[in-house]
Amino acid sequence: MAVVDRVFQVSDLAGSKRRAFVDQAKGGNARLRDIDGTPLVMLREAGLTQLEGLSEALVGYLSLETALDRERKDRQPTDFGSLAWAATLDEKDLRELRDDLRGALAVAASQRDTTPVDTLLRDWRYTALDLADPRSGPILRGVHTDHDFVEAPRPVLHAPAG
Amino acid sequence: MTRPKPGAYRPFVSARAPEGRPESAPPWRLLVHRQYADAWESLADRVGLENAQQFYDHITHSPDQHPKVGTSGLLRGNHNKGKDGWSRRVHYEITGAGRIDYEYHGTYKTRADGDEHPVVRILVINFGSH
Numbered sequence: 551m552a553v554v555d556r557v558f559q560v561s562d563l564a565g566s567k568r569r570a571f572v573d574q575a576k577g578g579n580a581r582l583r584d585i586d587g588t589p590l591v592m593l594r595e596a597g598l599t600q601l602e603g604l605s606e607a608l609v610g611y612l613s614l615e616t617a618l619d620r621e622r623k624d625r626q627p628t629d630f631g632s633l634a635w636a637a638t639l640d641e642k643d644l645r646e647l648r649d650d651l652r653g654a655l656a657v658a659a660s661q662r663d664t665t666p667v668d669t670l671l672r673d674w675r676y677t678a679l680d681l682a683d684p685r686s687g688p689i690l691r692g693v694h695t696d697h698d699f700v701e702a703p704r705p706v707l708h709a710p711a712g
Numbered sequence: 713m714t715r716p717k718p719g720a721y722r723p724f725v726s727a728r729a730p731e732g733r734p735e736s737a738p739p740w741r742l743l744v745h746r747q748y749a750d751a752w753e754s755l756a757d758r759v760g761l762e763n764a765q766q767f768y769d770h771i772t773h774s775p776d777q778h779p780k781v782g783t784s785g786l787l788r789g790n791h792n793k794g795k796d797g798w799s800r801r802v803h804y805e806i807t808g809a810g811r812i813d814y815e816y817h818g819t820y821k822t823r824a825d826g827d828e829h830p831v832v833r834i835l836v837i838n839f840g841s842h
Contacts, residue, residue: 643789673786681789685747686838690792701744705752708753
């Protein structure tokens with residue numbers, strides 16, 4: 551049976567237990583106590599990246615909550631932190647983003663995988679960019695008729711290669 | 713008669729199909745918003761012929777599925793949920809070169825008494841920001 555909470559010593563890294571230390575790190579995390587008593591943990595790089603991503607997304611969520619507590623006229627894009635692109639969204643969309651992000655964070659934390667958060671924020675960022683764009687925004691917000699569209703043939707090259 | 717510029721010969725570029733159309737119509741009819749008709753016309757020049765035609769093949773055969781090449785996702789928010797039978801809006805990323813927003817309708821009629829047919833509408837073509 552694997553001892554998942556075993557704490558290795560620095561001297562173990564020079565001896566036969568070094569392999570066990572690395573294997574335990576690859577399986578989740580491995581704890582090491584330095585000679586001065588400092589506790590250290592070794593884990594897969596992907597695990598650390600996920601933790602950092604989750605932390606960043608959580609800070610973004612908290613920034614969004616804080617921004618939504620202010621009157622719209624009093625908000626600055628910087629109030630949204632890493633989600634500054636969201637500042638252009640209308641109130642209804644901002645609240646939907648907040649609710650979506652809260653759900654995605656819960657899923658990401660339980661699965662130890664930030665993919666749901668990454669995907670959600672990518673979708674919302676593109677949405678905010680396209681709605682804020684003076685050309686595409688009115689099209690996405692507008693009502694369309696058949697007259698607004700033309701046939702789109704299979705793409706071909708026109709310009710000389712070069 | 714004008715002579716071709718030196719270097720204009722491109723041996724690996726296939727000839728343009730007669731009238732710019734494939735031999736048979738694809739399952740989904742493809743439309744583009746008038747404001748992006750020029751962008752569609754220049755798509756192959758901007759993103760490369762292979763990327764442009766991969767997108768075309770995907771969107772005219774399976775717009776409701778994830779692409780085998782490139783990535784796609786859903787636009788979010790109140791304006792992009794789909795109305796009157798149109799799908800939720802999709803954004804498709806052409807590798808490193810652009811992004812296209814579209815929606816689709818499997819049983820669209822141009823007139824109340826017209827035939828139902830599957831249609832994809834391109835709403836936005838964005839060669840810039842990512």
